[in-house]
Amino acid sequence: MAKKGFPGGMGNMNNMMKQVQKMQADMQKMQGELEEKEIEATSGGGAVKVIANGKKNIVSIKINPEVVDEDDVEMLEDLVLAAVNEALRSAEAMVSDEMSKITGGMNLPKGLF
Known part of the structure; x- marks a missing residue:
């Protein structure tokens, strides 16, 4: 008759729980470190940084004074929007890369962290 329960017995279950607890601790530590890491993105050939x-918080926006044209505010708005979106995409990629180091490539649902 086959044994019911967790494959490998309780020892295997305890090892798995230890691994999960370590992963959680590593993720908490990494999330604190990520807050300190910064990603820079530019648009307009460096006109907006x-x-x-x-x-995924915007820390700063720098605009080269040479691109400020009071007659073309719309272009400046487009440059800022492009740079902000690129910075957020880059920050998301950085977070995903760092998380995959901890999770070992497990396919965990997006937004879990």
Whole structure:
């Protein structure tokens, strides 16, 4: 008759729980470190520079004064929007890369962290 329960017995279950607890601790540590990491993105050949952190917050926006034209505010708005979106995409990629180091490539659902 086959044994019911967890394959490998309780020892295997305990090892799995230890691994999960270590992964959780590593993720918490990494999330704190990500807040300190920054990603820079530019648009318009460097006319607009946006810096975002690993928490996906915009830290700063720098605009080259030479591109400020009061008659073409719309272009400046487009440059800022492009740089912000690129910074956020880069921050998301950085977070995903860092998480995959901890999770070992497990396909965990997006938004879990």
